[in-house]
Amino acid sequence: MTPPPAALRPLFRPHFRTDEVLAEIRECLEAGWAGAGFKTLEFERRWCEYTGLPHAHFLNSATAGLHVALAVLKEECGWQDGDEVITTPLTFVSTNHAILYCGLRPVFADVDEYLTLDPGDVERRITPRTRAVMFVGIGGNTGRLDEVQALCRERGLRLVLDASHMSGTRWRGRHVGSDVDAAVFSFHAVKNLPSSDGGVLCMAGAGLDARARRFSWMGIDRDTFSRLGRDGRYNWDYDVASVGYKYQGNSVSAALALVGLRYLDEDNAHRRELAAAYDAVLGDAVERVPQAPGCLSSRHLYQVQVDGRDQVIEALMAAGVQCGVHYRDNTLFPMYAGPLCPQARRASERVLSLPMHLRMTVDEAREIGGLLLALAR
Numbered sequence: 001m002t003p004p005p006a007a008l009r010p011l012f013r014p015h016f017r018t019d020e021v022l023a024e025i026r027e028c029l030e031a032g033w034a035g036a037g038f039k040t041l042e043f044e045r046r047w048c049e050y051t052g053l054p055h056a057h058f059l060n061s062a063t064a065g066l067h068v069a070l071a072v073l074k075e076e077c078g079w080q081d082g083d084e085v086i087t088t089p090l091t092f093v094s095t096n097h098a099i100l101y102c103g104l105r106p107v108f109a110d111v112d113e114y115l116t117l118d119p120g121d122v123e124r125r126i127t128p129r130t131r132a133v134m135f136v137g138i139g140g141n142t143g144r145l146d147e148v149q150a151l152c153r154e155r156g157l158r159l160v161l162d163a164s165h166m167s168g169t170r171w172r173g174r175h176v177g178s179d180v181d182a183a184v185f186s187f188h189a190v191k192n193l194p195s196s197d198g199g200v201l202c203m204a205g206a207g208l209d210a211r212a213r214r215f216s217w218m219g220i221d222r223d224t225f226s227r228l229g230r231d232g233r234y235n236w237d238y239d240v241a242s243v244g245y246k247y248q249g250n251s252v253s254a255a256l257a258l259v260g261l262r263y264l265d266e267d268n269a270h271r272r273e274l275a276a277a278y279d280a281v282l283g284d285a286v287e288r289v290p291q292a293p294g295c296l297s298s299r300h301l302y303q304v305q306v307d308g309r310d311q312v313i314e315a316l317m318a319a320g321v322q323c324g325v326h327y328r329d330n331t332l333f334p335m336y337a338g339p340l341c342p343q344a345r346r347a348s349e350r351v352l353s354l355p356m357h358l359r360m361t362v363d364e365a366r367e368i369g370g371l372l373l374a375l376a377r
C-alpha cells in the first residue's frame with residue numbers, strides 16, 4: 001500500500017514493530033499453525049495477566065464479540081425476542097447491530113459531556129422489558145461507567161461494555177472490564193492496539209466463557225487445535241450442542257496483537273502526551289471532550305466540538321489535516337430512527353476527531369491544534 005502523501009497528516013496511522021511481528025508470525029509458519037489456537041491462546045493468557053480479567057477469548061472482531069456476549073447472556077438469562085437493551089446512539093453501528101443480531105430491541109438513551117451514556121437518562125429508559133445496558137467507552141473515556149454499573153446492579157440489569165477503544169484504559173488504577181458481565185475490546189486495523197482485525201471477549205464467569213467459546217466455534221464443544229493430541233493423534237470426535245458461528249480469531253492476527261500488547265502502556269502514554277499538547281493549545285477556546293475523573297484513558301481519540309463542523313473539516317483537509325467524526329447519531333440511520341437524544345444529536349453535528357497516532361510528535365499536535373484554533377476563532 002502507498003503511504004499517505006507526506007504533506008497529509010492522517011487521522012490514524014497504525015505503527016507495527018515489523019521485525020517483532022514477523023518473528024511471531026514466523027513461529028506460526030514454522031509450527032505449521034496459523035489458525036485459532038497457538039498464538040490466540042498465548043494472547044488470551046497475556047491479556048488476562050495484563051488486564052487482571054479472569055477470562056479472554058480472542059475473536060475475529062469486536063463486532064463478533066458483542067454478538068457473542070449478548071447471545072450468551074440471552075440464553076443464560078432466558079431473555080425473550082423483543083426484550084430491550086439500553087444503548088447509545090453515538091457509536092459505530094456494530095454496537096447496535098449486535099443487539100439486533102440477537103433479536104433484542106435497542107432503546108436509545110442520551111449521552112452526557114463525556115459522550116458516553118448519561119446514567120440519569122439510562123434510568124429513565126428502563127421498562128419492565130429492559131434486560132441489559134450496552135456502555136461504549138468512546139475514545140477510551142470511562143465517562144460515568146461507575147454510575148451505570150451501580151444502576152445495573154440495583155435494577156438487576158446485565159451490563160456489556162463495548163470497550164473497543166479502551167485497550168489499556170484504567171479507572172482508579174484498575175484496567176476496565178471488571179464489574180461488568182462482558183467487556184469487548186477491538187484490535188481492528190486502526191485501533192490503539194491494532195492487528196489485521198481481531199477482538200477479545202472477556203466474560204465475567206467461567207460458565208459464560210465456555211458458552212461463548214462454543215458459540216464462536218459453530219456450537220462445537222472442542223476446538224480443532226485442542227483436538228490435536230500431544231501423542232500426534234487427531235481426535236476427530238466432537239459434539240455440537242447448539243448452533244454457533246465461525247467467529248474465532250487466528251494466530252496471525254494474534255501475533256500482531258501480542259507485539260502491540262508488549263508496548264501498549266508506552267504507546268498509550270504517548271497518546272496522552274499528544275492529547276495534553278492539544279489541550280494546552282486549545283485551552284477553553286474550543287469545546288474539548290473532557291476525560292472522566294480517575295480515568296487513565298487509552299486516548300484512542302482526541303475529540304472536540306465546533307460549530308460549522310463540516311466546514312472546519314474541509315478547511316483542515318485543505319491544510320493537509322485529516323479529521324474524523326465519531327460518530328453520526330445512529331438514530332439518523334432510517335433503521336434506527338427513534339426518539340431524539342438531544343445531546344447525541346448535538347454531538348453528531350459538531351464533533352470531530354483530530355489526528356491521533358504514534359508516528360505523530362507533540363510538536364505536530366501543537367501545530368494541528370493551532371490550525372484548529374485559528375479556524376474556530
Ligand SMILES: Cc1ncc(COP(=O)(O)O)c(C=O)c1O
Nearest residue numbers: 061062063092094164186188199
Ligand atoms: C465503538 C465501536 N464498537 C465496535 C466496533 C467494532 O469493532 P471491530 O471492527 O473490531 O468489529 C468499533 C470499531 O470500529 C467501534 O469503534
